[in-house]
Amino acid sequence: MEILSGKWKFHILGTLLLNEKLRFMDLLREVEGIAPKMLSKELQDMEMNQLITRTIVHTKPITVEYALTEAGKTVGPLIDELASWGTAYRNALFHQ
Amino acid sequence: MEILSGKWKFHILGTLLLNEKLRFMDLLREVEGIAPKMLSKELQDMEMNQLITRTIVHTKPITVEYALTEAGKTVGPLIDELASWGTAYRNALFHQ
DNA sequence: CAGAATCCATGCCGATACTG
DNA sequence: CAGTATCGGCATGGATTCTG
Numbered sequence: 001m002e003i004l005s006g007k008w009k010f011h012i013l014g015t016l017l018l019n020e021k022l023r024f025m026d027l028l029r030e031v032e033g034i035a036p037k038m039l040s041k042e043l044q045d046m047e048m049n050q051l052i053t054r055t056i057v058h059t060k061p062i063t064v065e066y067a068l069t070e071a072g073k074t075v076g077p078l079i080d081e082l083a084s085w086g087t088a089y090r091n092a093l094f095h096q
Numbered sequence: 097m098e099i100l101s102g103k104w105k106f107h108i109l110g111t112l113l114l115n116e117k118l119r120f121m122d123l124l125r126e127v128e129g130i131a132p133k134m135l136s137k138e139l140q141d142m143e144m145n146q147l148i149t150r151t152i153v154h155t156k157p158i159t160v161e162y163a164l165t166e167a168g169k170t171v172g173p174l175i176d177e178l179a180s181w182g183t184a185y186r187n188a189l190f191h192q
Numbered sequence: 193c194a195g196a197a198t199c200c201a202t203g204c205c206g207a208t209a210c211t212g
Numbered sequence: 213c214a215g216t217a218t219c220g221g222c223a224t225g226g227a228t229t230c231t232g
Contacts, residue, residue, distance in 0.1 A: 001106070001178070003185070007205070010097075024214050035206060040215060050189060061212095061213045071188035074181060081177035082097070085170060089099070092167035093146060103225070120194050131226060136195055157193045157232095197230075204224085210217070 003049045004075070008034055008042050010082070013068070013075050016052065021067045051075070099145045100171070104130050104138050106178070109164070109171050112148065117163045147171070 004010065008031060015030045016022060022030070028039055043066060046052045051072035057063045100106065104127060111126045112118060118126070124135055139162060142148045147168035153159045 001182075028214095035208090036215065037207090037217090038205065041205095050192075059213095064214065069188075070192060071185055074184045074188055078177055078181045081174055085174045086097075088170045089167055092165075092170055096146075096166060124194095131228090132195065133197090133227090134225065137225090152194095155193095160194060193232100195231085198228085199226105201226085202224085204222090206219105206221085208218085211215085212213100 003051070006042055006045065008038060009046065010075075010079060012039075012042055012046070013051065013072065014079055016066065016068050016072070017076055017079070021065045023063050023065055027066065046072070099147070102138055102141065104134060105142065106171075106175060108135075108138055108142070109147070109168065110175055112162065112164050112168070113172055113175070117161045119159050119161055123162065142168070 011031050011034075012027060015027065019026075019030075024036075024039070024043075027043075028034065028036060031039065034042075043052065043054065047054050050069055053067050053069055055065045055067075057065060107127050107130075108123060111123065115122075115126075120132075120135070120139075123139075124130065124132060127135065130138075139148065139150065143150050146165055149163050149165055151161045151163075153161060
């Protein structure tokens with residue numbers, strides 16, 4: 001659970017689930033509101049926990065690509081369940 | 097998601113899923129390591145969000161019973177998915 | 193028993209500026 | 213482009229004491 005803690009991890013993972021490979025700037029754009037420092041930190045966390053891979057591409061200037069590992073892809077169903085809980089929760093409140 | 101934030105909420109909800117009704121002291125015992133202040137605060141949060149009910153029983157001395165609402169019971173599947181993600185995650189790391 | 197009050201440490205997170 | 217450095221606010225959470 002601490003592996004997925006932090007304000008932005010689910011958002012980042014969700015974005016990577018939809019996009020396969022993304023560069024730092026892409027993520028900075030897609031994950032609305034995140035500051036470079038936080039993005040950097042969350043990415044490092046998740047790389048340490050082997051949820052994502054970080055590959056340097058030696059272009060000029062260099063770019064870095066982030067992608068989900070197989071382990072990282074397992075969060076897909078979890079995010080789905082989280083979303084469907086949200087609706088189930090609202091429904092339960094509504095029908096009571 | 098902020099509804100379920102906090103260090104102890106899942107633990108408390110899980111305990112209530114197994115027990116139907118519990119008093120404050122019971123929860124203090126069952127949720128290992130939690131301080132009364134935190135238990136009180138988390139319970140208030142969850143009562144506000146209508147995940148649990150709080151009923152005062154006028155015994156001497158008074159006791160208070162906490163139980164899940166219908167909305168609260170919807171976290172069951174979510175906790176299951178969380179648990180099975182844990183194993184899926186470990187499995188993915190192991191087989192790589 | 194069920195909590196409220198108080199005090200306090202840590203660290204999460206944000207904004208901004210800077211670097212190779 | 214892909215970050216790091218620095219500063220600082222504010223919330224989170226812990227320990228302890230007190231109350232009806």
